[in-house]
Amino acid sequence: MSDPLFARFGREFSAGDILCREGDPGDVMYVIQTGSVRITKMIAGEERVIAMLGPGEFLGELAILNGKPRSATATVVETTRCLLVEARTLEKMVAVNAEIAMRLIKKLAKRLDSADALIEVLMHRDPKARIMLALARNAEAFGEKTAEGILIRTRAEDLARDVGVDAVAASDVMLRLRRLRLASEVPGGIVVADVGRLQDFVEFLEMPQKFGGEG
Known part of the structure; x- marks a missing residue:
């Protein structure tokens, strides 16, 4: 038609x-x-x-x-x-x-x-956290809903470059996120399984490591 x-x-x-x-x-x-x-x-x-x-x-x-x-x-x-x-x-x-x-x-x-x-995101000191925060930002702002999650039409190395992080760090982050079933690379981009869980994971990583230092 x-x-x-x-x-x-x-x-x-x-x-x-x-x-x-x-x-x-x-x-x-x-x-x-x-x-x-x-x-x-x-x-x-x-x-x-x-x-x-x-x-x-x-x-x-x-x-x-x-x-x-x-x-x-x-x-x-x-x-x-x-x-x-x-x-x-x-x-x-x-x-x-x-x-x-x-x-x-x-x-x-x-x-x-x-x-x-x-x-x-760009002001964050931790380069790996910048990649994860950028993933969450892109998923919320420009992502497309699919059966597997939110599709972002970009590659990990491109995302890393945009936030000033090298490709090796990007590869490490994606490997970790894939193991945790938070995000994975697919043909045509990256799928974030759950944006909320990804943001929670970043916040968990940023928690001060104070418990082991108090005595």
Whole structure:
């Protein structure tokens, strides 16, 4: 069955296609129907992944709303179908539909929370804890529900790089989490079995080792 909305506003992209680049001007936003898109930003001279977006997510709206250059680069991870919404169309949609305006506000607020969480992760002293906290953050903010748990469309080494940790430490962490059945690497990403249990495990590791030192 054909999709009239896609026929009018849609476009299909291949893996590796760049939807927009950080610093470029922008007059269109993208609504993801299928597939996934990686959002990266240059931080301290290095490209860092700040989000992985899937079906139902949108991107590029900030350049439309504030008239400033793109704040990040969006790269297609797999074959992806998007609806392209121009600035004038978005303005009309927001003006006449309060539900769309509220969804946009909620999404922006969620992204601000995610940015704050990323800052907390990067400030953590323990590199292995940073990986686990980043896993939990990504699962909550950008994860996709599956039968096995929450799927994050990223690799362990990429996640480690984004929080300033080497690949060896990432491998050690994933091995430990797999043994504990908290998370495991699968084709296409990482599955977190239970975000709450993962967060509890990190908190357990951070508990002061005071009992053995008191006498």
